[in-house]
Amino acid sequence: MENNEKKIEQSRVDEVVAKIDQKIISTDDEFNRAHAETKKVQQTYSDNTSVNYFEVDDRIETSAELQQQRGLVSRLTENESILKTQLSTLKDLKKSPYFGRIDIQDDGEDQTEKLYIGIASFENEDGEFLVYDWRAPISSVYYNGTLGEVAYDTPMGRQLTNLKKKRQFQIVDGDIRNMFDTNETVGDEMLQSALGEQNDEYMQNIVATIQHEQNDIIRDTTSHLLVVQGVAGSGKTSAILQRIAFLLYHSRDTLEADQIILFSPNKLFSHYISEVLPSLGERNMRQVTFDEFIDNRLKGLNVQSLFERYETDGKLTEQQRLVRGFKESAKFMDEVQEYCDNLQPSQIFFSDIIFNDSIFFSKQEIQDIFDSFPKAAKVYDRFLHTKNELIKRLKRRIDDETKADWVNDEIDQMSNEQYHDLLAGKELGKFQNEDAERFFIARKIVSARLRVVYDAIFNDNFFDAYLQYGDFLKKVDLPQTIETPQWLQSVDEFNHSIEFHAIKLDDCAPLLYMRDYMCNSGQNNTMKYLFVDEMQDYSVAQLKYLRYAFPKTKWTLLGDSEQALFKDVEQPKEILDKLNAAFHVRRSRLISLMRSYRSTLPITNFAKSILPNGDDIEAFTRPGDIPELVLTSDFNDGIKQLRKVITDQQAQYATVAILTKNMTEAQQVYEKLHALGNVTLLQDADRTLPKGILVLPIYLAKGLEFDSVIAWDTSEKNYPDESLLGTLYTIITRAMHHLTLISLGDVTPLISDESLTDRKIKIEKKIRK
Numbered sequence: 126m127e128n129n130e131k132k133i134e135q136s137r138v139d140e141v142v143a144k145i146d147q148k149i150i151s152t153d154d155e156f157n158r159a160h161a162e163t164k165k166v167q168q169t170y171s172d173n174t175s176v177n178y179f180e181v182d183d184r185i186e187t188s189a190e191l192q193q194q195r196g197l198v199s200r201l202t203e204n205e206s207i208l209k210t211q212l213s214t215l216k217d218l219k220k221s222p223y224f225g226r227i228d229i230q231d232d233g234e235d236q237t238e239k240l241y242i243g244i245a246s247f248e249n250e251d252g253e254f255l256v257y258d259w260r261a262p263i264s265s266v267y268y269n270g271t272l273g274e275v276a277y278d279t280p281m282g283r284q285l286t287n288l289k290k291k292r293q294f295q296i297v298d299g300d301i302r303n304m305f306d307t308n309e310t311v312g313d314e315m316l317q318s319a320l321g322e323q324n325d326e327y328m329q330n331i332v333a334t335i336q337h338e339q340n341d342i343i344r345d346t347t348s349h350l351l352v353v354q355g356v357a358g359s360g361k362t363s364a365i366l367q368r369i370a371f372l373l374y375h376s377r378d379t380l381e382a383d384q385i386i387l388f389s390p391n392k393l394f395s396h397y398i399s400e401v402l403p404s405l406g407e408r409n410m411r412q413v414t415f416d417e418f419i420d421n422r423l424k425g426l427n428v429q430s431l432f433e434r435y436e437t438d439g440k441l442t443e444q445q446r447l448v449r450g451f452k453e454s455a456k457f458m459d460e461v462q463e464y465c466d467n468l469q470p471s472q473i474f475f476s477d478i479i480f481n482d483s484i485f486f487s488k489q490e491i492q493d494i495f496d497s498f499p500k501a502a503k504v505y506d507r508f509l510h511t512k513n514e515l516i517k518r519l520k521r522r523i524d525d526e527t528k529a530d531w532v533n534d535e536i537d538q539m540s541n542e543q544y545h546d547l548l549a550g551k552e553l554g555k556f557q558n559e560d561a562e563r564f565f566i567a568r569k570i571v572s573a574r575l576r577v578v579y580d581a582i583f584n585d586n587f588f589d590a591y592l593q594y595g596d597f598l599k600k601v602d603l604p605q606t607i608e609t610p611q612w613l614q615s616v617d618e619f620n621h622s623i624e625f626h627a628i629k630l631d632d633c634a635p636l637l638y639m640r641d642y643m644c645n646s647g648q649n650n651t652m653k654y655l656f657v658d659e660m661q662d663y664s665v666a667q668l669k670y671l672r673y674a675f676p677k678t679k680w681t682l683l684g685d686s687e688q689a690l691f692k693d694v695e696q697p698k699e700i701l702d703k704l705n706a707a708f709h710v711r712r713s714r715l716i717s718l719m720r721s722y723r724s725t726l727p728i729t730n731f732a733k734s735i736l737p738n739g740d741d742i743e744a745f746t747r748p749g750d751i752p753e754l755v756l757t758s759d760f761n762d763g764i765k766q767l768r769k770v771i772t773d774q775q776a777q778y779a780t781v782a783i784l785t786k787n788m789t790e791a792q793q794v795y796e797k798l799h800a801l802g803n804v805t806l807l808q809d810a811d812r813t814l815p816k817g818i819l820v821l822p823i824y825l826a827k828g829l830e831f832d833s834v835i836a837w838d839t840s841e842k843n844y845p846d847e848s849l850l851g852t853l854y855t856i857i858t859r860a861m862h863h864l865t866l867i868s869l870g871d872v873t874p875l876i877s878d879e880s881l882t883d884r885k886i887k888i889e890k891k892i893r894k
């Protein structure tokens with residue numbers, strides 16, 4: 126582009142940066158003032174809390190004052206934190222105020238308007254926008270439109286304008302490094318340069334280079350169920366993070382980051398993506414792995430993790446697979462519900478409520494209460510009534526117990542201070558007589574003693590969900606494919622594990638559903654959006670349970686059916702149909718992302734070559750080395766070659782990841798390497814990714830990417846058939862710049878001879894027999 130144009134643009138950048146500088150100074154002043162004020166109020170607050178309460182009246186007054194001060198402190202701290210966020214956004218803007226420009230001309234106007242787009246909006250003193258936030262309605266023109274007539278959505282409806290020019294910038298520390306005019310969404314040059322950079326510990330935001338189809342995902346505000354099927358590296362995770370930032374902006378008056386929950390594949394991933402939203406000036410949403418979520422709901426039980434399950438997955442018989450498939454189906458969840466709806470009181474497994482080793486409420490009493498409510502009512506309503514009645518009865522028992530000798534003794538032995546503490550200040554002087562006051566104190570003592578009974582009722586401990594579920598398992602109608610002995614064996618296994626406080630993953634969703642459905646509990650009504658990344662790892666039963674647990678949420682599910690570990694691939698349309706049937710949602714939409722951005726062209730071409738429908742994947746044309754296959758004769762030889770590859774790769778990249786099929790292999794490799802130093806074996810509980818040589822099983826690397834990947838033991842023995850295709854594909858597609866496969870013996874048949882002859886992969890070494 127002409128130098129002159131660049132000069133004009135650079136001088137605009139300089140002007141904007143100068144204005145941002147001024148704003149930084151004034152915001153900094155404001156921040157310091159706010160900080161000083163908060164400190165001052167906090168100081169008075171702490172002086173006040175150390176007041177020596179002597180008279181009760183004083184105490185009341187002080188408490189009201191304290192309430193007021195507490196409110197003030199929290200308002201001031203909030204103000205301070207807003208200013209802090211503003212400051213950090215301004216500092217980011219100063220380095221790179223914008224990345225795009227659009228020239229538009231509305232109908233009937235004779236002037237074109239130039240709008241600049243950046244990570245946040247910035248106005249001058251007159252309220253004129255020098256930079257538009259990338260999420261503003263008009264900014265969608267930058268991402269979606271090609272030159273000419275374009276439409277964009279605004280709160281007032283669809284608007285039309287004429288897009289005359291689209292320009293992209295790469296501005297580093299206030300200097301324009303590159304600028305291009307383009308007719309495309311975002312030109313390839315920008316993308317090339319964004320993708321060519323080496324991997325970092327954290328994922329970066331992609332707002333400067335969002336692609337058209339990714340933009341559809343980000344800006345969808347109408348779908349109640351949005352399913353994104355995207356090939357490996359197509360930006361699914363990136364798209365959801367920018368989508369969350371977009372939703373927070375779009376609904377800023379009604380939506381908080383805490384009302385968005387993301388189910389992520391592992392803890393490393395949570396760390397990896399943790400900087401994207403803050404870099405866009407937003408708070409992070411809630412994040413949880415499915416394992417953590419389930420563990421939390423089944424406290425006291427040792428829940429099989431998804432990772433533990435992967436470790437045993439290869440060894441299942443066909444019948445065991447069918448049993449699992451049934452337990453993971455929508456049908457099974459429907460059966461659970463039907464079973465619950467039709468239970469007679471005598472079929473419900475109530476438990477005694479025990480206090481001090483004796484029965485406080487017997488199961489018979491609980492069953493009688495349940496039975497006394499109208500038969501036509503739903504089981505959960507009758508449960509709720511039972512619960513309320515039990516609490517009523519508990520209160521009565523508390524009142525009766527206040528007269529017991531032990532209570533009177535306890536009161537008599539109390540110090541004055543303890544007695545006053547129990548009165549909680551404000552009650553003093555409000556009693557009609559001494560008896561009333563003593564009754565009040567006695568009630569407090571008994572209530573505290575019987576708190577465990579209250580908790581047992583409140584937490585539905587009078588219902589034995591495990592026995593109930595075991596009973597359901599015995600009665601459920603089986604599909605024809607499952608043989609009864611095999612099923613009964615699985616029921617025995619369930620009962621046996623429960624005795625040892627353990628449970629398999631596939632029983633969790635139906636069991637929790639049964640427990641919560643019966644007890645009318647376990648629902649979170651405050652969450653508004655739910656995101657699931659790597660949806661192919663979830664069963665429909667699990668998703669159905671999440672649907673129950675978060676009933677008010679709109680859903681975005683993302684995944685890649687090809688990356689299913691240890692199971693068969695499902696077509697995206699099948700998944701959507703299955704979900705639509707299971708959830709009965711009103712507005713659902715499927716978006717497919719076929720272009721892969723993560724890896725270089727040779728790596729993506731190789732990855733495509735192992736998939737039956739690989740041709741559908743579009744590679745992004747980023748040059749790089751052809752992947753290498755190192756054929757070795759046995760384990761020791763494999764390790765020797767591995768060390769060579771590591772040395773070679775370390776010369777170029779700060780991180781080299783060795784990915785294995787499972788933890789056993791990862792441990793074997795680690796043992797042989799750890800003497801090299803700077804080698805880390807990653808575990809389920811790890812939350813951070815160090816630099817250096819990393820050894821990890823593929824399930825811990827889900828969603829992550831590395832500069833250089835070494836796939837350990839891709840032999841025929843280790844990857845004998847199609848059932849492991851997803852696993853191999855997932856390993857290969859973690860590589861951004863370099864990929865090496867090491868095979869102990871003949872290479873897996875999943876890599877075809879054609880790939881080898883086409884030089885999609887080059888062989889480094891022949892097997893020495």
Ligand SMILES: Nc1ncnc2c1ncn2[C@@H]1O[C@H](COP(=O)(O)OP(=O)(O)OP(=O)(O)O)[C@@H](O)[C@H]1O
Pocket residue numbers: 316319320329331334335336339355356357358359360361362363364684685722723827828829830858
């Ligand atoms: N529009 C884009 N501009 C720049 N980089 C992008 C863009 N889209 C994706 N990327 C980059 O491509 C890589 C892969 O993206 P991401 O991890 O979001 O893909 P994914 O579909 O979730 O992958 P997978 O399913 O394989 O885990 C990341 O480094 C991301 O920053």
